[in-house]
Amino acid sequence: xxxxxxxxxxxxxxxxxxxAVKFYCEGLGLTLKRRDDYNGIVVTPDGVxxxxxPRGSSRTDASGITHVCYNTYDVDxxxxxxxxxxxxxxxxxxxxxxxxxxxxxxxxxAPSGEEIEFWSVMKPDRTxxxxxxxxxxxKNFVHVALTVPDMEGCVRFYEGLGAKRKxxxxxxxxxxxxxxxxxxxxxxGQPVCKPQCYTHMCLLTGDVDAALERVTALGGRxxxxxxxxxxxxxxxxxxxxxxxxxxxxxxxxxxxxxxFDAPPQPLPDLFAxxxxxx
Numbered sequence: 001x002x003x004x005x006x007x008x009x010x011x012x013x014x015x016x017x018x019x020a021v022k023f024y025c026e027g028l029g030l031t032l033k034r035r036d037d038y039n040g041i042v043v044t045p046d047g048v049x050x051x052x053x054p055r056g057s058s059r060t061d062a063s064g065i066t067h068v069c070y071n072t073y074d075v076d077x078x079x080x081x082x083x084x085x086x087x088x089x090x091x092x093x094x095x096x097x098x099x100x101x102x103x104x105x106x107x108x109x110a111p112s113g114e115e116i117e118f119w120s121v122m123k124p125d126r127t128x129x130x131x132x133x134x135x136x137x138x139k140n141f142v143h144v145a146l147t148v149p150d151m152e153g154c155v156r157f158y159e160g161l162g163a164k165r166k167x168x169x170x171x172x173x174x175x176x177x178x179x180x181x182x183x184x185x186x187x188x189g190q191p192v193c194k195p196q197c198y199t200h201m202c203l204l205t206g207d208v209d210a211a212l213e214r215v216t217a218l219g220g221r222x223x224x225x226x227x228x229x230x231x232x233x234x235x236x237x238x239x240x241x242x243x244x245x246x247x248x249x250x251x252x253x254x255x256x257x258x259x260f261d262a263p264p265q266p267l268p269d270l271f272a273x274x275x276x277x278x
Contacts, residue, residue: 002162003211005204006179007144008248008264009049010068013056013199014112020052023111027085028070028078029136034259044070047264048141048181057196058113064192064243065201066147067107067115069184071140071270074129075120078137079106082118086111102274104128114197117145121270140267143174143182144201147189148241153219154185157240160218161203161211179204180267192242200236200244204263208233208247215245231257 014020021040024030033049034041040052072078075097089095090109097106102122109115119142120128148154155165155173163175163183172186205211208226215237216222223244224236233249250263 002178003205003207003214004162004177004247005206006177006264006266007048007141007181008202008204008260009051010065010144010201011051011053011199012112012114013053013195013197014114015054015056015058016112017052017054020110020112023085023087024050024052027081028138029134030138031136041259044138044141044264045136046140046267047262049260049264053199056112059196060109060113060115061192061195061197063147063149063189064195064241065144065198066186067117067145068198069117069119069142069145070138071119071121071142072137073120073132073139074137075104075106075118076129077132078118079108081137082108082110082116087116090115099128102271112197119270122274124273124275126275140270141181141264142267142270143184144198145184145186146241146243147186148243149189149191150240151185151187153240157218157220158183158185161214177203179264180269189241192244195244200246202246202248205247205249208235208249211235211247212237215239220245229258230260231255232260 017040024042025032030042033043042050079097087108087110090107104120106118158175163177166174166176175183212235219240221238223238226235231251235247237245
């Protein structure tokens with residue numbers, strides 16, 4: 001049964017909210033939706049929200065949600081832009097953008113500590129990159145990556161919620177969600193106790209209470225019982241690796257909405273026009 005519809009947002013703990021908002025908005029060109037006396041709400045062009053919350057430490061996480069991925073107009077340009085705004089290469093083995101099959105990729109650590117992956121997908125002429133139409137370097141939110149202690153158990157958990165295994169690399173796998181976005185699961189993690197960067201991800205569902213019931217049936221646990229707020233039905237759970245999952249459903253009965261006023265746009269098939277291997 002397909003209980004989850006896709007990714008709505010991720011939450012990031014940072015030591016300086018204003019500095020992180022400046023990196024994402026002025027540096028990468030995302031849109032500030034709200035800055036109140038607590039956090040910043042930043043949105044990607046396709047509607048996925050970053051909740052930028054205070055009291056972070058700039059420390060990194062080796063387990064749980066370890067990075068998120070954005071599809072870009074040009075990885076090399078975006079990588080250079082991120083570094084100019086204070087990011088640093090995050091992987092010694094890949095300190096600069098590189099090509100892997102039909103992807104151009106790069107990894108950076110933002111000034112506030114969280115790891116970010118950048119993509120661009122091979123064009124029909126087998127080249128990468130395209131002209132950026134405006135002042136946003138990001139096109140789409142692609143995936144959330146999790147490093148877990150039991151990959152097969154976590155795969156079964158997310159399959160039970162409605163994700164589908166897409167590609168298996170042996171040391172990890174990708175799983176597709178109904179909105180076209182993905183999870184990437186990697187082996188080698190430990191149970192999550194207190195995340196330092198990406199604190200939780202929020203999944204859209206048509207029925208929060210049913211999703212929470214399914215979580216417990218699959219071996220997860222309830223972290224916060226369902227409740228109504230603004231135009232939303234909300235609950236929190238923990239997955240098998242200890243990762244925190246927020247569930248949203250949006251009421252359509254005219255209740256006034258806060259910043260979460262519309263679901264993100266579905267992610268198109270980024271690989272639809274990739275040339276086949278000869």
